[in-house]
Amino acid sequence: MKDFNINRLVRKNILELQPYISFRDLNEFKKPVFLDANESASGELNRYPDSTQKTLKQKLSVLKNVSADQIAVGNGSDELIDLIIKVFCEPKEDAILMMNPSFAMYGFYASVNANSILLLDLDENFEIDKSKFLRMANEKQPKVFFLCSPNNPTGNSVEDIEFYIRNFNGIVVVDEAYIEFSDKKSCIDLLEKYPNLIVLQTFSKAWGMAGVRVGAAYSSKEIITLINTVKAPYNVNSLSLNRISEAIDRKDLVEQNVKNTLAEMCWLNHELQRLKSIKKIHPSDANFFLVEFEDVEKVYLKLFENEILTSKRSPKIPGCIRINAGSREENIRLIETLKTIA
Ligand SMILES: *Cc1c(COP(=O)(O)O)cnc(C)c1O
Secondary structure (H helix, E strand, C coil): CCCCCHHHHCCHHHHCCCCCCCHHHHCCCCCCCCCCCCCCCCCCCCCCCCCCCHHHHHHHHHHHCCCHHHEEEECHHHHHHHHHHHHHCCCCCCEEEEEECCCCHHHHHHHHCCCEEEEEECCCCCCCCHHHHHHHHHHHCCCEEEEECCCCCCCCCCCCHHHHHHCCCCEEEEECCCHHHCCCCCHHHHCCCCCCEEEEEECCCCCCCHHHCCEEEECCHHHHHHHHHHCCCCCCCHHHHHHHHHHHHCHHHHHHHHHHHHHHHHHHHHHHHCCCCEEEECCCCCCEEEEEECCHHHHHHHHHHCCCCCEECCCCCCCEEEEECCCHHHHHHHHHHHHCCC
């Protein structure tokens, strides 16, 4: 990783771009009169939000123990996935690499940006075959590798993540959407070691704030500057910024939520195992199980008829449905319904 030059990986037109930053967000004022943005003088939400998201980044900086200029904030981590592709992948030329099966949004945004998708098929235990990875990484030279750990929809974590960061001649994005549920360490600790690493986290899962739409990227100062350059200036609204800042101040609530969810996962695992209709419960480091059923179509339909919505992964993952832990009441309804299936 010596002599790493980020500019080699960045799209040329992006390198030439100047970021749009609101002048007022770059300065401190004592008693300002804002007549610069054609806003209304009155109204509860009359002002544009802080385009630099300063307050939230300071809180995240303390929470995650990284410098504030190593953080980018997005309208969900989904937006950050799109922005990362926009920074590095030349439309119609470059490719992304992603695990298969994994989170569909990597492929979706690659397609939207006219980039091709290389699928790295996981083995029967949903693990990465290292030699297959090396072959695909070297032959096709994809620009960005999306590595999801714990992986959605399989639930397991990727072992030896550093191997993939070290042996990839481009940007490695480690998506840690479910890291709070896992006992594995976050890759944020590896940022100093690897200049090609981006870590994604979200407030949509363990933090219980999917409706607020906020995610964060942690990386080198250079990569974060590039992401901030391509983002829409006011990509996260003031209501959302405030709600997330408040949630960080009460992070004991999140820890409690994670504890409850893990207790429900434990209960679900126990109850699911006793059901005859089940073939296999895949081990999970997240807040969901990938479950293989004897007759997946029958099970999915039965649950659906009872207005219990789950995520059918069959036929792509044969026989499998992804089911996340709900409240105890919801989980009981799931199990009781499953019990009615012969
Ligand atoms: C749910 C999820 C996200 C979260 O996306 P947001 O846009 O932040 O809601 C990101 N990555 C993975 C793998 C997920 O499962």
